[in-house]
Amino acid sequence: MRVVVTGIGAVTPSGIGKDALALALREGRPLPGPVARFGGRFSGSEVKDFAFESLFDDRRFRRASMVTKFSLVAAKLALKDAGLKDTPGGLEGIKAAVVSGVTHGSLAFSCDFHRGYLEEGAVGASPALFSDSVLNASTGALSLAFGAKGPSHTLIGSSPVGLEAVAFGGALIESGRAEVCLVCASEVMEEITVEAYSKLGLVKSGPDAKEGFLPGEGAAVLVLEPFESAVKRGAKPLAEVSGSSFYSSGDLENDIRTAAERAIKGSGLDPGDLTNLIAGLNCANFMAEARALSGVLSASLRADSLQGLFGECFSASSLLSLAAASIMLSSEKGLAGSLNKSSEWSWAKGGPQEPSQNVLVSSIGLSGEAGCMVFKKVRLD
Amino acid sequence: MSRRVVITGAGINTAHGAGYDANLSGMMEGRNSIREIRLFDVSRYRGRLGGEVPGFSFDVPLKKLKKNRLDRATLLLFAAFLEAGEQASFPFGGECLVSLGTTLGGMISGAKYHEEFLRKGPGRARASLLTDYLAHSQAAHLKEEYGIKGRAFTFSDACASSANAIGYAFNEIRSGRAEVSVAGGYDPMCEFTVAGFNSLQAITPAVCRPFDKNRDGLVLGEGAAILILEEEARAKRRGAEILAEVIGFGASSDAYHSTRPDPEARGAIASMRAALADAGISAKDIDYINAHGTATPYNDQMEAKAINEVFGEYTPVSSIKPMVGHLLGASGATEAIVSIMSLREGFIPPNINCVEVDPGCRINVIRQTVKGAYLKRALSNSFGFGGANASLVFQRYDG
Numbered sequence: 086m087r088v089v090v091t092g093i094g095a096v097t098p099s100g101i102g103k104d105a106l107a108l109a110l111r112e113g114r115p116l117p118g119p120v121a122r123f124g125g126r127f128s129g130s131e132v133k134d135f136a137f138e139s140l141f142d143d144r145r146f147r148r149a150s151m152v153t154k155f156s157l158v159a160a161k162l163a164l165k166d167a168g169l170k171d172t173p174g175g176l177e178g179i180k181a182a183v184v185s186g187v188t189h190g191s192l193a194f195s196c197d198f199h200r201g202y203l204e205e206g207a208v209g210a211s212p213a214l215f216s217d218s219v220l221n222a223s224t225g226a227l228s229l230a231f232g233a234k235g236p237s238h239t240l241i242g243s244s245p246v247g248l249e250a251v252a253f254g255g256a257l258i259e260s261g262r263a264e265v266c267l268v269c270a271s272e273v274m275e276e277i278t279v280e281a282y283s284k285l286g287l288v289k290s291g292p293d294a295k296e297g298f299l300p301g302e303g304a305a306v307l308v309l310e311p312f313e314s315a316v317k318r319g320a321k322p323l324a325e326v327s328g329s330s331f332y333s334s335g336d337l338e339n340d341i342r343t344a345a346e347r348a349i350k351g352s353g354l355d356p357g358d359l360t361n362l363i364a365g366l367n368c369a370n371f372m373a374e375a376r377a378l379s380g381v382l383s384a385s386l387r388a389d390s391l392q393g394l395f396g397e398c399f400s401a402s403s404l405l406s407l408a409a410a411s412i413m414l415s416s417e418k419g420l421a422g423s424l425n426k427s428s429e430w431s432w433a434k435g436g437p438q439e440p441s442q443n444v445l446v447s448s449i450g451l452s453g454e455a456g457c458m459v460f461k462k463v464r465l466d
Numbered sequence: 467m468s469r470r471v472v473i474t475g476a477g478i479n480t481a482h483g484a485g486y487d488a489n490l491s492g493m494m495e496g497r498n499s500i501r502e503i504r505l506f507d508v509s510r511y512r513g514r515l516g517g518e519v520p521g522f523s524f525d526v527p528l529k530k531l532k533k534n535r536l537d538r539a540t541l542l543l544f545a546a547f548l549e550a551g552e553q554a555s556f557p558f559g560g561e562c563l564v565s566l567g568t569t570l571g572g573m574i575s576g577a578k579y580h581e582e583f584l585r586k587g588p589g590r591a592r593a594s595l596l597t598d599y600l601a602h603s604q605a606a607h608l609k610e611e612y613g614i615k616g617r618a619f620t621f622s623d624a625c626a627s628s629a630n631a632i633g634y635a636f637n638e639i640r641s642g643r644a645e646v647s648v649a650g651g652y653d654p655m656c657e658f659t660v661a662g663f664n665s666l667q668a669i670t671p672a673v674c675r676p677f678d679k680n681r682d683g684l685v686l687g688e689g690a691a692i693l694i695l696e697e698e699a700r701a702k703r704r705g706a707e708i709l710a711e712v713i714g715f716g717a718s719s720d721a722y723h724s725t726r727p728d729p730e731a732r733g734a735i736a737s738m739r740a741a742l743a744d745a746g747i748s749a750k751d752i753d754y755i756n757a758h759g760t761a762t763p764y765n766d767q768m769e770a771k772a773i774n775e776v777f778g779e780y781t782p783v784s785s786i787k788p789m790v791g792h793l794l795g796a797s798g799a800t801e802a803i804v805s806i807m808s809l810r811e812g813f814i815p816p817n818i819n820c821v822e823v824d825p826g827c828r829i830n831v832i833r834q835t836v837k838g839a840y841l842k843r844a845l846s847n848s849f850g851f852g853g854a855n856a857s858l859v860f861q862r863y864d865g
Contacts, residue, residue, distance in 0.1 A: 182719075187622070188600065190622075195573075195576070195580075195658075198658075198661075198662065199577055199580050199581075199658060200580075200584065202657070202661040203584070206510040207510045207511050207664055207665070210661040210662065211665060212662075212666045212667075215661075215662035215665055215666065216662075216725045216851065217724070219569065219624055219852065220569070220601060220622035221622055221623050221624055221850070221851065221852045221854060222724065222851075222852060224623075224852060225719075225724055225851065225852020225853055225854065226724065226852075228719040228720075228721040228852070228853055229722065229724065229853065233719060233721055234718060234721045234732070234733065234736065235718065235719065236717040236718065236719065237623065237717070237718075237719035237852065237853065237854045238630060238717070239622045239623055240619055240622075241568075241571065241600070241601040241620040242602045242618075242619075242620060243600070243602065246602075249617075249619060253619075260641075262740075277580065277583055277588075277596070278596065280583070280591075280593075281579070281591070281593040281596035282593070284589075284593035285593045330617075332615070332617060333606075333615070333616075333618070334616075335610060335613075451597065451600075452602070452603065452606035453606075454606070454618070
């Protein structure tokens with residue numbers, strides 16, 4: 086069974102929605118700068134002017150965490166993009182699943198809940214904060230908001246977990262356990278994490294620093310469906326979900342190479358069939374990623390990364406990369422390219438902006454997990 | 467491709483103690499292993515009881531990681547993994563799917579980091595605690611220490627986490643996408659959750675009594691449970707002892723409320739029916755149901771309604787939570803191992819503390835251990851926050 090993407094929803098520093106994402110990809114204008122809510126102490130890529138109540142008209146979620154609010158808005162937009170009902174309970178009657186990839190969850194709520202009982206004892210422990218601090222809170226909120234009663238899963242991991250969630254959602258569709266699957270990843274920059282990553286030497290000291298990453302935030306939701314039923318109901322398939330592989334053994338270069346080779350093989354492709362690479366370039370591991378991929382991929386492919394636009398959004402980074410791949414595959418316009426200007430990437434610098442056919446998305450996590458996934462242009466035959 | 471998936475190793479630690487044998491005897495005896503929580507001060511909470519793993523210490527030397535850098539969650543996981551691995555003669559160092567479930571992950575480390583952040587300031591809080599907080603870090607530690615290659619998936623589906631982790635591994639092996647898996651879950655006793663469930667008034671101040679007329683809440687537990695799942699032919703080829711077989715998995719979502727179950731039990735019914743359909747059997751083929759059975763008024767009424775709807779009034783049902791507590795993300799895997807014990811040893815663990823079955827729970831609650839029973843198949847339920855439901859079906863392995 087062919088599994089396709091029929092809807093994209095995004096909340097990014099470039100704005101709300103697929104069109105804002107597509108525009109940012111075309112313009113390739115770096116978005117990171119000093120983060121206002123951290124008093125400018127750190128640079129990063131932040132979502133600004135996010136007015137939840139004007140974007141999501143369901144009062145049940147007005148007190149939800151920001152991570153959940155990003156997810157809900159991205160999901161509503163993705164459902165609308167897919168031509169499915171984006172209203173409360175809109176997925177009732179459909180075998181609909183929700184799969185989320187999560188790195189941090191709602192740390193703000195966890196911290197506020199923790200502070201409450203530390204400072205005031207049992208009376209300071211807020212039940213509302215507790216129930217929305219659990220790692221599957223946003224997954225549950227999506228099921229609840231749209232009436233998705235199929236399987237509901239939250240996968241935890243570093244940046245590649247957005248790819249894992251798509252692979253998992255695709256398997257649910259392939260096996261018939263779901264007719265539609267919302268795949269979600271959402272991350273919010275929190276001072277507590279940026280401080281910690283900074284102390285560990287992982288965060289760039291400024292936008293022009295060579296080492297480390299710039300933190301970012303945002304959310305993406307993809308709607309997955311079987312190709313046949315999507316076409317039957319008149320939806321436009323944007324991209325076809327193809328091979329994926331996740332691998333770690335403690336040898337980062339070998340791991341990313343293994344994941345890339347297996348994902349390409351699993352897609353029934355040769356490396357030379359790939360027209361585009363969207364690399365993670367995250368977690369200060371970009372040199373290893375570049376070296377490993379240069380040994381697998383053709384020099385003529387076009388290589389890009391969203392890292393320069395949106396910073397490191399962890400789980401959301403890899404899902405946003407797949408959203409970008411879907412946009413590339415469904416339009417004739419290429420990305421402007423925001424590749425890290427490192428000599429390690431000279432083998433794949435540029436390349437013609439021809440229509441994309443097969444896109445490889447790669448991602449490496451903080452703990453050294455490597456993930457790769459291939460999206461293909463949808464053949465309508 | 468559809469292949470048979472068997473279990474060749476099981477490792478477990480709960481309030482009954484560390485190891486399969488300690489837990490088997492505790493479950494058969496119907497021992498109440500709930501005590502006052504000692505790992506932190508509980509004097510300010512309504513419910514002070516819990517199921518801590520008694521005298522837990524992890525004394526196996528580590529080759530790569532430093533034990534004093536690892537939190538209780540990781541060590542509980544390591545202990546269960548080593549037992550399961552030893553039983554299965556699991557070849558460390560090969561490629562293997564790691565599929566784990568947890569609700570808290572490294573919350574103990576995360577809470578410590580946040581406390582240092584608040585009390586000492588950001589500059590003096592130990593940053594490594596935050597990376598250990600991330601709920602996939604325990605799987606990463608396991609892979610690193612024991613040289614396991616391949617992919618690791620960590621599920622955090624609240625109380626259905628490890629049931630889903632096992633279900634995922636089962637599907638991956640059955641479909642040919644994996645050959646062998648370390649699957650299960652872990653969660654430590656942690657003040658964060660005690661404070662949380664207290665704030666929800668979900669913890670009993672007295673006795674945990676699932677399905678009892680006077681039940682008034684759960685007790686929390688801790689522990690880890692790990693299974694080694696393999697494709698049948700592979701297990702036979704290498705002469706491994708087969709403990710039981712996984713034959714079905716179903717999952718659903720309530721889409722009803724963030725913490726309360728659907729009183730109409732539609733999600734739970736869907737999950738159990740999906741597991742039966744997946745196994746290719748009918749309700750009458752199930753000999754025992756290991757219930758989620760938390761002892762909260764809402765959960766038990768909902769679950770009993772679902773069981774009654776799918777199985778009727780006579781299939782034996784029990785919850786082990788009054789014996790060892792609610793292990794949250796580890797509960798599904800723990801109860802999977804107890805279901806396997808039941809199939810192998812021919813007994814049904816008792817639903818202790820249930821004095822008078824709630825007339826609203828029209829199911830066959832087993833209150834005393836049943837021994838000498840021939841049980842062919844057992845179904846285990848896990849229902850979590852966010853409306854995540856999972857049901858697993860296990861079968862006695864007769865070749």
